[in-house]
Amino acid sequence: MTHTKTAIALVIAIVAVLCVAGCTGEQPSTGGETEVEVIYSATGPMPMLLSTDQIDGYMAWQPFVAVATVSGIGKVVSYSQDLPPAGMWTDHTCCALTAREDQIQENADLVNAFSALMIAADDYIIENPDRAAEISADWLYGGDDMTFGDVTVSSVEVLKESIPTLKFTTEPSEAWITSNDNFVVALRDLGYITGSLKDADDAEVNSKLFDFGPYEQAKAMIANGTIATPADAGTITVGYLPSDHHAPLFVAIKEWEYFEKTYGIALKPASEGSGAVDNAELFVNGVKVANVKLVKGEGGSQLMTLAAQDTLQIALVGTPPAITAIDKGTPIKILHPLQTEGSGLVVSADAPADDWQSFIAWAEQRAAEGKPLKIASPPKGSIQDVQLRAALGDSNVVVKEAQ
Incomplete structure (x- = not known):
């Protein structure tokens, strides 16, 4: 089957399941239906909500799956x-x-070099998952324990379990592109796409969303063993989120000497020490080419707002916020993935569910008792929300949004 036929088939499928799942709002109950109540929440509180029996489960990204x-x-x-x-979410898009766009055009060598560093960092994580976990735990939590109410857990152990469940890849594969096409459809259905992507066909959508030029240049430079030295760009600002999905950035900075020796590129922290880094210097072939300010965002939408204001020039972010930002006219391009997959549905340890089939049986039982399952999810339109709704819809379960 060609890419076009595959994309069309998957788009039709996702539209169908999202309609069943009620992506545009709560579906009215007609009696006798299996309902699951979805509670929108920040991911941080989810483990505490689960441990105190305020929810029956949650759909979240890593490392909050591993926390449980x-x-x-x-x-x-x-x-x-x-x-x-089945099969819809293999290698699905994430961060x-x-x-x-002005950086891609005016500082092409710098963007290409940063892309090359992310490609190299992904390779490092694949080869050194435990070290990547230690670095991420240090960056995100100072290597300390993570505490959620009465629950305390080692951040290093959590990250060591989490990192291997992520697919660290920078290849803009056919499956990844198709997954983004599917999320465009989902975001349209939610009413979140109202601008330039609303009526665009697949070719127009992909043209507006992606610029794979920096990725192709970066791959070629790594293969040839030489990174082109950019002109001095002054100061650039890079945004990221506090998640191990962005481990390539953390690894690139904390292991800067390895990348300088191996690839001739280094994102050197302005000061050594544990924890997150706020300022760094980018060196290529021993030449300092930029001061780099690092900004930790609270969410993808916030990072995209900063990019629209030119406060950020480069951002590591989930693709749905990038898609909606591009739709509204933010002059950015998605260059390539950092990782795929990396989320999961968690339930309480004593729940009578160990897989999707038993989860649905549990949902049916609870609905029949008049006590629908309560499942927490990140905000509507997030990757996790769309996937949860699609899965429930495919199993003929109605989503009821908590008020």
Whole structure:
């Protein structure tokens, strides 16, 4: 089957399941239906909500899936790539490298070099997952324990379980592109796309969303063993989110000497020490080419607002916020993925559910008792929300949004 036919088939499928799942709002109950109540929440509180029986489960990105399993408060019903409809979410889109269009045009060598560093960092993580976990735990939590109410768990152990469940890849594969096409459809259905992407066909959508030029240049430079030295760009600002999905950035900075020796490129922290880094210097072939300010965002939408204001020139961000930002006219491009997959549905440790089928049976039982399951999810339109709704819809379960 050609890419076009595959994309069309998957788009039709996702439209169908999202309509069943009620992506545009709560569906009215007609009696006798199986309902699951979805509660929108920030990811941070989810483990505490689960451990105190305020919810029955949650759909979240890593490392919050691993928090549940390592602490013993929960278990995984399904990782995101295995959710229904069967095969739809394999290698699904998640976080990506984005850059403002003016940077791509005016500082092409710098953007290419940064892309090359992310490609190299992904390779490092694949080869050194435990070290990547230690670095991420240090960056995100200072290497300290993570505490959620009465639950305390080692951040290093959590990250060591989390990192291997992510697919660190920078290849803009056919499956990844198709996954982004599917999310465009989902965001349209939610009413979140109202601008330039609303009526665009697949070719127009992809033209507006992507610029794979920096990726191709970066891959070629790595293969040839030489990174082109950019002109001095002064100061650039790079945004990221506090998640191990952005481990390539953390690794690139904390292991800067390895990348300088191996690839001739280094994102050297302005000061050594543990924890997150706020300022760094980018060197290529021993030449300092930029001061880099690092900005930790609270969410993808915030990072995209900063990119629209030119406060950020480069951002590591989930693709749905990037898609909606581009739709509204933010002058950025998605350059390539940082990783794929990396989310999961967690339920309490004593729940009578160990896989999707038993989860649905549990949902049916609870609905029949008049006590629908309460499942927490990140905001509507997020990757996790769309996937949860699609999976429930595929299993003929109605989503009821908590008021």
